[in-house]
Amino acid sequence: MFARSITGWVCAKGHNITERAGRVCVNAQRALALAARARRWHAWPLHSRAGCGSTDHRSPITDHAIRAGFTLLELLLVIGIITMLLVLITPAFTSMKTGADLTNAVYGIQGVLEHARTYAKANHTYVFVGFAEVDSSVDPSVSPQITTGDTPYGRVAMAVVAAKDGTSQYQYATTDQGNDWTANYANGAHLIAVGKLQTYENLHFVPVDFGSWSPYAHPNSKMARYQPTGPPYVLGHALSTSVTPFTWPLGSPLDSGYQYRFDRVINFDPTGIARIATSTNGDAIAHVIEIDFQPTHGTVFQLLPDGFNQDVGNHAVIQLGTTSGAVRVYRP
Numbered sequence: 001m002f003a004r005s006i007t008g009w010v011c012a013k014g015h016n017i018t019e020r021a022g023r024v025c026v027n028a029q030r031a032l033a034l035a036a037r038a039r040r041w042h043a044w045p046l047h048s049r050a051g052c053g054s055t056d057h058r059s060p061i062t063d064h065a066i067r068a069g070f071t072l073l074e075l076l077l078v079i080g081i082i083t084m085l086l087v088l089i090t091p092a093f094t095s096m097k098t099g100a101d102l103t104n105a106v107y108g109i110q111g112v113l114e115h116a117r118t119y120a121k122a123n124h125t126y127v128f129v130g131f132a133e134v135d136s137s138v139d140p141s142v143s144p145q146i147t148t149g150d151t152p153y154g155r156v157a158m159a160v161v162a163a164k165d166g167t168s169q170y171q172y173a174t175t176d177q178g179n180d181w182t183a184n185y186a187n188g189a190h191l192i193a194v195g196k197l198q199t200y201e202n203l204h205f206v207p208v209d210f211g212s213w214s215p216y217a218h219p220n221s222k223m224a225r226y227q228p229t230g231p232p233y234v235l236g237h238a239l240s241t242s243v244t245p246f247t248w249p250l251g252s253p254l255d256s257g258y259q260y261r262f263d264r265v266i267n268f269d270p271t272g273i274a275r276i277a278t279s280t281n282g283d284a285i286a287h288v289i290e291i292d293f294q295p296t297h298g299t300v301f302q303l304l305p306d307g308f309n310q311d312v313g314n315h316a317v318i319q320l321g322t323t324s325g326a327v328r329v330y331r332p
Helices: 001-044 063-067 072-123 179-183
Strands: 127-135 155-164 190-191 198-205 246-248 258-264 264-268 286-293 316-321 327-330
Touching: 001 286, 072 127, 072 155, 072 198, 072 264, 072 316, 072 327, 127 198, 127 258, 155 246, 155 258, 286 327
Parallel strands: none
Antiparallel strands: 127 155, 127 264, 155 190, 155 198, 198 286, 246 258, 286 316, 316 327
16 A cells, blocks of 8 residues: 555656646747747837837747848849830830820811811801921921921921901912912911910821722722812822911011911811812812821821722821811721
């Protein structure tokens, strides 16, 4: 019996010792963990510690976070991929901007023509709508804007003026038409501005006459229309120069001191009929007047061959009904 008691006592003591040893080991492990956290805590910047609560003794920076990062090779690979994507995407954005510029210009010009005709009828006067294309590489504030040289392309300006006294300021004639306009111009003293100067970037008058593209020959084409043939009623044609030029700003002479000189001019009479007065056309009224545009990249544009397929490419036609005043836009 005594031996059993001794044995039980020894076992109990041994068990207690084992429990105490275990608790010591656990406490030692906790102490080591707390010491490691304390070292990381003191290594953390002071301004980063300020927001930490006193009840959470865990370091915000874990061992994994300390080790995380990019190698130089990984950074170079990412930069290379981004560069390749930019190279591929840039042409698409350029094309989108070019198309948007052309669309804004075409519908802006359409609105100006409609307003000019309305003004002529409402005020019983003659209204003159001038167009000029200049070198877009020259700052738009420069006077005069450049219309000669190798690259007078890429910026189209448009202005509208009206006769103060309700007259045309020139007499229709079969010869020497427009001499009285020039003689009586007096720096535009007889004209008033109707609205502000409008300029459109990356825009160019199509330098060739569009070939015939009648609805009969092209019944399913978006470009199908009845067209004027040749000058002066295709406004982009070099021979469409009007005998009623004017300069901008008003108050400047016809030969110098201006920012823009408008030689391509459509005029509306008090009944709303549109004409382009040239030196030989007298009082002629055409069926339609057409303005053909294409986009540019600065001063660079793509040459269009005669008789090209009008249903392809990026270009636009503004067609003005001379008696009806209807302004229609045609796009492929």
